[in-house]
Amino acid sequence: MSKKYYQQNLGRYGEELAKKYYESLGYQVIRQNYRTRYGELDLVVQKGQEILVVEVKTRQGKKFGYGEEIVNQEKLNHIIQTYQILALELKLGTYYEIEICVIELDCSKKSIKRFLV
Numbered sequence: 001m002s003k004k005y006y007q008q009n010l011g012r013y014g015e016e017l018a019k020k021y022y023e024s025l026g027y028q029v030i031r032q033n034y035r036t037r038y039g040e041l042d043l044v045v046q047k048g049q050e051i052l053v054v055e056v057k058t059r060q061g062k063k064f065g066y067g068e069e070i071v072n073q074e075k076l077n078h079i080i081q082t083y084q085i086l087a088l089e090l091k092l093g094t095y096y097e098i099e100i101c102v103i104e105l106d107c108s109k110k111s112i113k114r115f116l117v
Contacts, residue, residue, distance in 0.1 A: 014058025014103040015042055021101070021112050022054065030092070036085050039078030043101075044086065051096040053083050058103040071100050076117060 019029055027045035034041040043054035055071055079098055087094060098117040103110065 010058050010060070010105075011056070014105075015056045017058075017103050017110065018043060018054060018056045018101045018112070022052075027052070030090065031086060034082065034086055036082045038081040038085070039075075041079065041082050041086065044083070049093065051093060053079055053096055053098045054101050055079060055098065056101045056103065058105065060105045071117070 015032065019032060022043065022045045023029065025047070027047045030044040030046050030051075031041060032043055034044065041053055042056040043052075045052050045054060055075070057070055076098065083096060086092065087096075100115040100117060102113045102115070104113070
């Protein structure tokens with residue numbers, strides 16, 4: 001199995017875990033893996049009037065750093081531009097929050113951490 005294939009599968013697995021996690025908190029998934037020329041939104045969820053744009057980072061160990069450290073200002077700008085397009089398409093509110101959801105997989109243990117940006 002190639003490294004790229006493994007990373008893609010790991011990322012998809014993390015996104016599914018995050019989706020189930022947010023659903024368990026009462027959020028409804030509006031979109032998953034929404035793509036534009038500006039970038040991709042991993043998850044867009046809503047509970048009442050609250051809209052969260054969730055960037056999911058899945059990690060196995062700390063070898064490549066912490067997931068929350070990977071999202072820089074350029075990535076945030078792409079998330080903002082992409083959400084603006086989605087909001088126009090679906091007539092969503094203009095107020096939303098961006099959250100980084102870090103899924104850490106360590107042997108048989110899973111942990112989920114949330115960071116509001």
